[in-house]
Amino acid sequence: MSKARIILPIEGMSCASCAATVQEALAGADGVVGATVNFATAKAAVDYDDSQTHVAELIRTVRSAGYNCGKASVTFTVEQLHYAASVLPLEQALARAKGVIRAVANQATETVTVDYVPGVTTGEELERAVEQAGFKVAAPIAAEDPLERERLARAQEIRTLTWKLVLAGVATVVAMAGAMLLMADRPMDSFKRFDLLGRLLMPAALKLWAIVSARTTIDLFWVKVALAVLTLPVVAWSGQQFYKGTWSGFKHRTADMNTLIGVGTGAAYLYSLVATFAPDVFAAAGLQADVYYEAVSAIIALILLGRLLEARARGRTSAAIRHLAGLRAKAAHVVREGREVAIPVEEVVPGDLVIVKPGEKIPVDGVVTEGASAVDESMLTGEPLPVAKKIGDEVIGATVNRSGSVTFRATRVGKDTALAQIVQLVEDAQATKAPIQRLADQVAGVFVPIVLAIAIAAFVVWFDVGPQPALVFSTVALVTVLIIACPCALGLATPTAILVATGRAAEHGILIRSGEALERLSKVRTVLLDKTGTITEGKPTVTHIVTAKRPDGTSLSPAEVLKWAASVEHRSEHPLADAIVRAAHEKAVDILLVDKFAAMEGRGVRGTVERRIIEVISLRHARERSLELGTLGQDADRLAREGRSPVIVVVNNTVYAVIAISDPIKPTAKAAIAHLRKMGIKVMMVSGDSKKGAAAVAKEVGIDEVVAEVLPSQKADFVKKLQRQGRNVAMVGDGLNDAPALAQADVGIAIGTGTDVAMEASDVTLIRGDLRGVVTALQLSKRALRTIRENLVWAFIYNVVGIPIAAGALYPFFGVLLSPVLASAAMAWSSLSVVLNSLTLRRFKPAWAT
């Protein structure tokens, strides 16, 4: 009997009894010696006899118990599989490897896909199994995290690229010196005098010639041979990827950047070889045998340099999202079995009580159950001031607890947390494109074949009608056209800008769902704001307490009035009652026991408190009963005109006070709306509330056009009506009630609340309910679209101007050709400049820098 142990990740366990079920099922299975299932880590450790059972069997056991097993999959290429008589031995050998669940081979693509248990199977084991079956893998198998593998592959690429660049760079410098000697030998005869770079270098070449020839005699043939040898490793190693890419593309009937560079440098090198070793081919035609080894090295070096710089710059474009993802806490203090223990954040489960001390990161999302503190949420919401948290408030994972110690109950963990959702949402958005890119994509698709055709045409034209030596002119024109053309700039124009813009937006608490949303946002000319919860806090609050005078002329204190009112109202469920009770809590007023509580439909509430009859009633009801209001009547009327809801507090049939309740306007709303109008944007308000209430709020924040008393579905109709007038409308509202209108609008902007960030209907989510986010989002989108346009225009113009110049457009006017080396510098710069231009978006600051 051979013992084996495996750790299986179990999915779908929601409680400790689930764990027991799985454990029982596993322990009872054939060949299993023992099994322990840990609910907190969602893992099962199984000891089994591998001569009697197999991992696949264990997983089947887990499945039949109603749960699932974590599974990963890897696909790799096996050489010569195409010609194998049968794939069965290979599949069986792989299935015997540790942790392998299933192996499927595909002869058509020469690939094998293996499903395995993560953390158990290693790449080497699979490779060994493949070899046992008599095959060979094409590349090492990486049976680990694909993301990790991608990161490693990229890092490795950059390292190799650097060394390739070093080799090409050194070779270029030496080859340049050699080329200058060749050039200076016959300055008036060399073709290089038609070459822009050659002209620039000629004085230096003559000096170099003078110095060297004074000391030694130079055999130019051997200089050429030395250059050919020196350039060989550059072509064979540094430039290898271009030729490989050319070939692989050719097989797939596609042509890309590699094709252009591969064919271009390949042609230049072959031409130079012929000119070196069989100069008669050219001499016979009465031509000069110039060589272009230095150009081959220089082109490869410059393009590698461009790629390296570009890779680094592109790394910076996604810096914002990497920064966000890195905010995640690593550990958490939770209460387990009555004791506080430190565990990795991955092991926190919903329902855990988590303790956070001052200065610590809040590990996951949850609701405060004990203590109070101020929490710095700036990293997620952009809000610079710490936010006060007390019992019942939501806390967001990855924010930092500043002042007090709090305990909270975890509600969302892992990929459900607000942070994980934000990162996911932004990453998804970054993978999208804006419609503006479509034209560039269409051009890119046919670009390379057309450039190849133009290059051949340039060759033919120079050969037929160009001056002598025609073959040299033709070859230079061909190579230069191939090298200068740059489809990369076209392809990078939009994605890099979207990457930077969405990342920057996220840093300000604005989540943009896609490139398309970003583009539509930039065209918005009308902003429609919902009232409740968007302009206002969405939470009725006591704003005024006007008290009556006692018979002796002194005023009653607001605290006393609140005491009576709140004592009765805390039994009521009316939203206004809630506002009064909250006000009492805030003022730390005692709430007394109420007796004989009664709600009077549409009129108010009443009850007995300390043998007094307390009533909190509407103004209309107070007038119906002809209660003595005195000056309070006028106060109540005035408050009502301001859009507030006045209620009358009556004690033993004596009017004590008017309490005005309203939904307060957000402190930043007015400034944000003023800013939108300054940007020339039409701002309108839509509300389900009464005309009077809506008008009062609109007046307060400076909105002229108000549509009130509309149902949520009618809001969508109103958006449609505006759109029919040819307006691009952004609707700002909450993600639930206003969902139809948000979906109808050109851009739906949802106001976020706490941890709920993934709102389906919206194109844009403002994590913090601050309307200034609308201004920031609009400004950023305009700025991003400007950058994209600049990039596209630059990429198009570069190619439209560069290709004719490379083909020799300068020659008829200036008698000079663009050198292939200068062409490669231009091409490397052109794609780099697009990325750098997109990176300027990182410097975007909102109108009010926080």
Add this chain to the structure above:
Amino acid sequence: MTLAQYIVTAVGLAAIAGVLWYFLFSRGSAVVAQQTGAGGVQEVRILVKGGYTPDTVVVQAGKPVRLQFYRDETADCSERVVFEELGIDVPLPAFQTTAVEFTPSEPGEFRFRCGMNMLKGLLVVEPATADRKPAASPHKFHE
């Protein structure tokens, strides 16, 4: 014009025509989807590395299709695969298999491509009644 010029001109024009035809209009060999499972899902594995292998896929209309794209490179070009007419535009993470699932309702030819429109493939949807049995081994079909 000299003889050499005539020859260069003729070869050059032929090369231009050849390049344009080869890269823009020609098509690779096709692979017929194999039906797997009881639901009759038509499945094809496609290797994404400098292009799509195979680059032409034949399926039948009216039955679910699952294309398993395995992207075996980090080159940015192949980051997404787009079926414009079918409204499919999905990212392909490097070194992972990404399943693209849909059910073609109409027969026809649908092009698919990478995000930048440089790599190309073709999905041929045949009428469901087409009287042809899928080849036992996919590569036998085009031999």
